[in-house]
Structures are given as C-alpha cells and as structure tokens.
Amino acid sequence: MQGVASTFPSVSRCQIERPSFKCSAPTPDQGINRLKLPPTSLQTVTQHNKTNKMSDPWKESFDHAVAVARKAGVVIRDALQNEVKVMTKSSSVDLVTQTDQRVEKIIISSVKEKFPTHSFIGEESVAAGHPCILTDDPTWIIDPVDGTTNFVHGFPFVAVSIGFAVNKELEFGVVYSCIEDKMYTGRKGKGAFCDGEKLEVSDVKDIRKSMIISELGSNRDEETVSKIFSTMKKILCIPVHGLRGSGTAATNMCLVASGAVEAFFEIGIHCWDVAAGAVIVTEAGGLLLDVDGGPWDLMSRRMMSANNKTIADRLIKEIDVFPAERDDVVKSKK
Numbered sequence: 371m372q373g374v375a376s377t378f379p380s381v382s383r384c385q386i387e388r389p390s391f392k393c394s395a396p397t398p399d400q401g402i403n404r405l406k407l408p409p410t411s412l413q414t415v416t417q418h419n420k421t422n423k424m425s426d427p428w429k430e431s432f433d434h435a436v437a438v439a440r441k442a443g444v445v446i447r448d449a450l451q452n453e454v455k456v457m458t459k460s461s462s463v464d465l466v467t468q469t470d471q472r473v474e475k476i477i478i479s480s481v482k483e484k485f486p487t488h489s490f491i492g493e494e495s496v497a498a499g500h501p502c503i504l505t506d507d508p509t510w511i512i513d514p515v516d517g518t519t520n521f522v523h524g525f526p527f528v529a530v531s532i533g534f535a536v537n538k539e540l541e542f543g544v545v546y547s548c549i550e551d552k553m554y555t556g557r558k559g560k561g562a563f564c565d566g567e568k569l570e571v572s573d574v575k576d577i578r579k580s581m582i583i584s585e586l587g588s589n590r591d592e593e594t595v596s597k598i599f600s601t602m603k604k605i606l607c608i609p610v611h612g613l614r615g616s617g618t619a620a621t622n623m624c625l626v627a628s629g630a631v632e633a634f635f636e637i638g639i640h641c642w643d644v645a646a647g648a649v650i651v652t653e654a655g656g657l658l659l660d661v662d663g664g665p666w667d668l669m670s671r672r673m674m675s676a677n678n679k680t681i682a683d684r685l686i687k688e689i690d691v692f693p694a695e696r697d698d699v700v701k702s703k704k
C-alpha cells in the first residue's frame with residue numbers, strides 16, 4: 371500500500387494578498403443516495419446491512435468520501451480568508467500552498483483510519499515523491515485543491531476531487547465545488563447527482579450550437595502554448611457558441627455532466643484532476659475519449675469528455691496534440 375507523505379517538499383515562497391470571501395455555512399447533503407430503512411428489529415437491520423454490503427460493497431467508502439470532501443471544503447473556505455503562502459512545484463506557474471498539503475493529509479488520514487487496507491494516489495504525495503501507480507487495490511485518487519491557482523488569486527472556483535478505483539476501474543467520484551457549495555457525485559451504474567439532483571448531459575449534437583470548456587494549463591513552453599492557442603482558434607472559428615475555462619478540470623467535467631457545456635478537453639491534466647469527474651460525466655450519459663479519438667486512459671494526461679460522440683469527434687479533428695509524460699512513468703532515483 372502506498373503511504374501518506376509525512377512531509378511535503380519545501381519550495382520557493384512568495385506572498386500574495388487576495389480579496390477575502392464571505393461564505394455561507396455548508397448545507398447538509400440532500401438525498402445523496404440515502405438508504406431508507408423501515409422501522410424494524412435490530413436483527414433484520416443487521417441482515418439488511420450485510421446484504422447491502424455484498425450488493426453495494428463501496429457504499430461505505432462513497433459515504434465517507436462525501437463527508438471528508440465536505441470537511442476538506444470547509445478547511446479550504448476558511449483558508450481563503452487568510453493570506454496564502456505560495457510555493458512552486460515543477461515550474462514557477464505550478465503553484466502549491468500549505469492548504470493543498472494540509473487538506474490532502476486530512477483526507478488521507480481520515481480514510482486510512484476507516485479503511486486501513488486501501489491505497490492512495492494524492493497530488494501532493496506524488497509531488498513529495500510517492501509513486502503514481504494504479505494497482506488492483508481499492509485506491510483513492512485525490513486532488514485536495516483542484517484549482518490551486520484560482521485559490522491563490524481568489525478566483526471563485528475551487529474543488530476537492532476524490533475518485534475511487536478498484537481493480538483499476540473507477541467505482542465512484544466526488545467533486546465538492548467548495549466556494550459554490552455544490553456537491554457533485556457519481557457512482558458506477560447508479561447515476562450522477564449534484565446536491566441530490568440527477569445530472570444529465572446536454573443533447574446538443576450540432577457543434578455550432580455548443581459551448582466548450584478547456585484550459586490553458588501550466589506548461590509555458592512556447593511550442594506547446596502555440597498548439598493550445600491554434601486548437602482554441604480553430605474551435606472558436608468552427609464557430610462554437612463559446613469557449614470557457616473555470617480553472618479546475620474537476621469542475622469543468624461537472625459542467626459537462628450538468629449540461630452547461632457540451633465538452634471539456636485538455637492535454638496535461640493529471641489522474642487526480644479527472645478521476646472523479648470521469649465517473650460523474652459517464653454516469654450523466656457522457657463519454658470519455660483520448661484526444662486522438664482512441665479509448666481514454668486515466669494515466670495518459672489526456673482527456674476529451676463530451677455529451678456525445680458527434681461533438682467529441684468534431685472537436686478531436688481540431689486538436690493539435692502535444693506530448694505530456696504519463697502519470698505512471700516510474701522515475702529512476704538519482
């Protein structure tokens with residue numbers, strides 16, 4: 371089992387002043403797959419729980435993910451009121467804060483306590499040198515603060531993203547958009563929801579009537595930036611109704627699931643950005659593909675998620691692909 375990083379890397383720091391947010395207190399989960407038991411004897415309840423565990427083995431993990439994502443969101447919202455110490459990881463625009471690290475520790479330690487045999491892939495643990503290899507173990511794939519740059523600047527879209535895979539297959543995803551206070555969930559074969567409301571992708575098939583969401587990412591290599599812009603130019607000039615970016619891949623995918631946009635694509639995302647969103651999109655009736663139209667691979671750092679294949683295929687024609695090293699490349703220790 372992969373362990374939790376006890377310390378995260380120390381990196382260069384600068385300070386930034388941000389506008390402060392006023393946030394309302396979180397509301398309790400509304401009807402998220404709640405189990406309603408009729409009043410009955412203790413024996414029957416125990417029996418019912420046993421049967422339920424067999425037919426729905428990951429329900430307890432799912433419930434825990436929802437609870438811990440909400441708790442993490444409260445920590446993030448509180449942290450928004452204070453000055454943030456900004457550190458950098460792979461480059462000067464790949465940001466991380468103590469809140470990212472703290473929230474990841476909170477999530478992992480609470481999951482470890484309840485499910486001691488489960489494994490983890492967490493953004494900040496991987497940054498600290500932990501492996502990013504998906505095994506057959508029940509595995510929590512965690513982005514503690516998706517939208518760290520937004521968080522640093524006070525741009526109000528930040529999400530806690532928790533995906534859960536067993537035998538390398540995603541079983542559920544939880545995305546808590548914590549400033550909006552929206553809880554998105556998806557469970558394999560059980561649908562996708564936002565605050566208990568069922569989600570469905572849009573039925574638009576005409577690309578000229580579509581709204582697309584993507585990101586500029588954090589790669590500032592000139593050739594890569596040119597490819598990102600040429601792709602966006604070609605898509606804009608199809609023309610589509612609009613091109614947007616919220617600054618969090620997890621939230622972008624929830625917007626596809628909600629039908630607010632027809633598709634989200636990006637090269638350079640990581641497994642923790644999209645694991646949860648992947649379940650939410652597919653359970654809302656959407657599809658996932660590689661940016662070249664092939665099957666989607668969680669570790670590939672490439673994502674096309676769309677409401678239908680017509681929209682996905684039309685966008686794929688315009689994407690200028692550039693290389694991004696897979697998440698599961700094993701780096702040799704020097």
Ligand SMILES: O=P([O-])([O-])O[C@@H]1[C@H](O)[C@H](O)[C@@H](O)[C@H](O)[C@H]1O
Pocket residue numbers: 493513515516517518519585586587588616617618619620636638639640643
């Ligand atoms: O670093 P982070 O804020 O967790 O995640 C980033 C966000 O999802 C962003 O929208 C996307 O463009 C980047 O590719 C991600 O790395």
Ligand SMILES: [Mg+2]
Pocket residue numbers: 513515516517619642643
């Ligand atoms: Mg992220």
